[in-house]
Amino acid sequence: MKQAKTLTEKELKQVLTYISLHRHAPRNRAMLLLTHWAGMRVGEVAALRIGDVLNADNSIKSEIRLTPEQTKGRHARTVFIGQRLRKELASYVATLKKPDPDRPLFATQKKAGFTANTMCQYFHWLYKEVGITGASSHSGRRTFITNLANKGVGVRVLMSLAGHRNISTTQAYIDVNDEMQRVAVDLV
The missing domain is CATH 1.10.10 (Arc Repressor Mutant, subunit A)
Structure with missing residues (x-):
């Protein structure tokens, strides 16, 4: 099986520009950047709860502690969140009406959390729309x-x-x- 395409900085900017011009831009931008700037798997991003990224004072955590249930190999791990990504997540969380720590961080239009599969399909569609061949949810x-x-x-x-x-x-x-x-x- 062929590996997912590695994006250039220019290609990532193209994708972010496309996202900015469409509905749910803050959500979709945050989902994408968690994969590009923190190296998270799509399944891990889909499994996030608001409480995984938000401190009690509503600031963004510098580390996300994933439970075994949230990871591919069922091994707990820590994901470090850089300054740029914390700002992106803060912008996104600010758009949420009531940030309940137990709710999914990323909800679909039907208010349910994304599944790994639906998020994977979204990324596939997104890269295709932008015209980036060979890119996938793993890119x-x-x-x-x-x-x-x-x-x-x-x-x-x-x-x-x-x-x-x-x-x-x-x-x-x-x-x-x-x-x-x-x-x-x-x-x-």
Whole structure:
């Protein structure tokens, strides 16, 4: 099976622009950026509750603690949320009428929480609408890991951030590109 496309910064901006021009923009932007800026799986994003990201004082947590039920491998893990993503999540949460900690963070138009499947279908549709071939619901995660690898983050740290249990799994996510190779040969 072919791996999901890793998006360039320009392609991510295209997707975010498309989202901004359509209904539910704050919600859809936050869902997408959790995959691109935190490396979360779509199933993990769909499983989030408002209380997973919101502190008692209504500020955004710097870490999301996923329970085994919220993860693919049924292993609890911590997702670290950077400053940019905390601002995005704060903007989104501000649009919610009553942020009940037990409610799904991302609700559909019918007020129910997204399932992993419906969110996966949304991302597939979104990338298709923008015209990005080969992108899927896993593209954000691959882009996150590849971008950090490009910036010199070690594979053990990447493995931990991704919630992988084997280093070989993480290595398969890293998309080697021409820029990485140029930087590497310049190190000699």
